[in-house]
Amino acid sequence: MSIRGLKKKQPKTFKVKIITVDAEMEFCCEMKWKGKDLFDLVCRALGLRETWFFGLQYTIKGMCTWLKMDKKVLDQEIPKEDPVSFHFLAKFYPEKVEEELLQEITQHLFFLQVKKQILDEEIYCSPEATVLLASYAVQAKYGDYDPNFHEPGFLAHDELLPKRVLRQYQLTAEMWEEKITAWYAEHRGIARDEAEMNYLKIAQDLEMYGVNYFPIAQNKNHTDLLLGVDAKGIHIYSINNRFSPNKSFEWSSIRNISYSEKELTIKPLDKKAEVFKFFSSQLKVNKLIFQLCIGNHDLFMRRRKVDSIEIQQMKAQAREEKARKKMENQRLAREKQLREEAERAKEELERRLFQLEDEARQANEALLRSQEAAELLAEKAQIAEEEAKLLAQNAAEAEQERQRLEITALKSKEEKRLMEQKMREAELIAVKLVKESDRRAKEAEHLKQDLHEAREAERKAKQKLLDITRLNYPHMAKYPQYPLSESRDANFDKGSIKLDLKDIDLKRLSFEIERERLDYLEKSRKFEDRLKELKSEIHALKLEEKQAGLY
Numbered sequence: 001m002s003i004r005g006l007k008k009k010q011p012k013t014f015k016v017k018i019i020t021v022d023a024e025m026e027f028c029c030e031m032k033w034k035g036k037d038l039f040d041l042v043c044r045a046l047g048l049r050e051t052w053f054f055g056l057q058y059t060i061k062g063m064c065t066w067l068k069m070d071k072k073v074l075d076q077e078i079p080k081e082d083p084v085s086f087h088f089l090a091k092f093y094p095e096k097v098e099e100e101l102l103q104e105i106t107q108h109l110f111f112l113q114v115k116k117q118i119l120d121e122e123i124y125c126s127p128e129a130t131v132l133l134a135s136y137a138v139q140a141k142y143g144d145y146d147p148n149f150h151e152p153g154f155l156a157h158d159e160l161l162p163k164r165v166l167r168q169y170q171l172t173a174e175m176w177e178e179k180i181t182a183w184y185a186e187h188r189g190i191a192r193d194e195a196e197m198n199y200l201k202i203a204q205d206l207e208m209y210g211v212n213y214f215p216i217a218q219n220k221n222h223t224d225l226l227l228g229v230d231a232k233g234i235h236i237y238s239i240n241n242r243f244s245p246n247k248s249f250e251w252s253s254i255r256n257i258s259y260s261e262k263e264l265t266i267k268p269l270d271k272k273a274e275v276f277k278f279f280s281s282q283l284k285v286n287k288l289i290f291q292l293c294i295g296n297h298d299l300f301m302r303r304r305k306v307d308s309i310e311i312q313q314m315k316a317q318a319r320e321e322k323a324r325k326k327m328e329n330q331r332l333a334r335e336k337q338l339r340e341e342a343e344r345a346k347e348e349l350e351r352r353l354f355q356l357e358d359e360a361r362q363a364n365e366a367l368l369r370s371q372e373a374a375e376l377l378a379e380k381a382q383i384a385e386e387e388a389k390l391l392a393q394n395a396a397e398a399e400q401e402r403q404r405l406e407i408t409a410l411k412s413k414e415e416k417r418l419m420e421q422k423m424r425e426a427e428l429i430a431v432k433l434v435k436e437s438d439r440r441a442k443e444a445e446h447l448k449q450d451l452h453e454a455r456e457a458e459r460k461a462k463q464k465l466l467d468i469t470r471l472n473y474p475h476m477a478k479y480p481q482y483p484l485s486e487s488r489d490a491n492f493d494k495g496s497i498k499l500d501l502k503d504i505d506l507k508r509l510s511f512e513i514e515r516e517r518l519d520y521l522e523k524s525r526k527f528e529d530r531l532k533e534l535k536s537e538i539h540a541l542k543l544e545e546k547q548a549g550l551y
Helices: 035-046 104-119 127-142 163-168 173-187 192-203 283-303 309-472 474-478 486-550
Strands: 013-019 024-030 054-060 063-066 084-090 212-216 225-229 233-238 247-250 254-260 263-268 276-279
Touching: 024 035, 035 054, 035 084, 063 283, 084 104, 104 127, 104 192, 127 163, 127 173, 127 192, 212 283, 225 283, 254 283, 263 283, 309 486
Parallel strands: 013 084
Antiparallel strands: 013 024, 054 063, 054 084, 212 225, 225 233, 233 247, 254 263, 263 276
């Protein structure tokens, strides 16, 4: 045999792409695989054991269809593409999520799908509930709220609210973030799986949760109703109201469901009750409705039976896992608390250290300032001491100056008194001089008068003598060229002796008057000089007194 013959013949495969809510996976699927083989491969890859809730959905000719588990993949009407795309989604919903969703992966996939349906407005939710649900979604994604880490704007890139709610209220993104953060801050200590479970517990109470809607008609011509299939039964809605059903058939009250072509019949358990018939637009729709009804009815009956060993084991494992996670969360919470306390203590110690360092720095600066102040004070003290010495010296000098000024003042007073006395004496002398001057002036006047009288008398005497001479010697006038004889001269001399004596007395008197006048003028000049000196001394004394007074 050849080596090629020894090798196993490789099976033919085709590629498929599985799209979950948050991820994509590619697999190689064998040509002979049935839908269950591919579904089990995906579940194993995801680690999912609660497989009965999920299915593989694909879209063909604008209609969403579920891959059948008992038929080959390639025998079904799947899209002709490479790779073939399937969406791994929840096909059936639990009645009570907290009791039925055992695995964390199951819970997480339901959380992501329900969240997407709410954001896509496939499930209606009030604005208040959407804010609360958004806060749980943020808790599941980011963990506990930390104002130091979760700064304003950290939710800017997250889609948390339906566009309908955003359009309904005129609020900015910052306002919505503030409202969500207010709820988010209250969820401190809640783990991710617990936050997702709280999200699902709120969502399962919404009217449109888990309902698959199909347009139907009560006759072949009109499509005026909606048929909804969920975990509790079948509901009939008006076309404009998906919240409150007009009629409901619980799974426990339905005896049989059948379809024929486009007609689908619901037979109640009560045989007397009316059989409900309706029509759909296509046979495929009836097949899809019938498939969903069978699956939901099976799960409804399964919930009311004793759990199988597998389910019991899963529930036990889930309880153990929850207990372990609870203990782990408690341990983590305790460690987190201790770490936070340690961090707070560290921050407190760092703060205290920083405070002590700051205090030490301030003390050091204060010490430096005090040293500088001490040096400055020492310098000031030295300056003050020098100033004190200088002031003492100035004080001594001032004291000496004061004593000198006192002495000067005393001297000034004495000199002033002497000057005043001298002034008084000068005034007296001046008065005396004035009197003497007046007296001398009077005397000079008398003397001048006497002189004038004497001169007048002399003139008269000379005239008289001349007249006498003329009378006694008339021929002398006629013969004036001849000299007188000695006898006439002698007689003339005798007659004029008295005149000569009187003339001598007049000259002497004039000389004495002139001398006295000169003496008077000399004394007056000296007296004026003395007065000027006295005035200068008095002026100098007044200036010294003013300076002494200012000092």
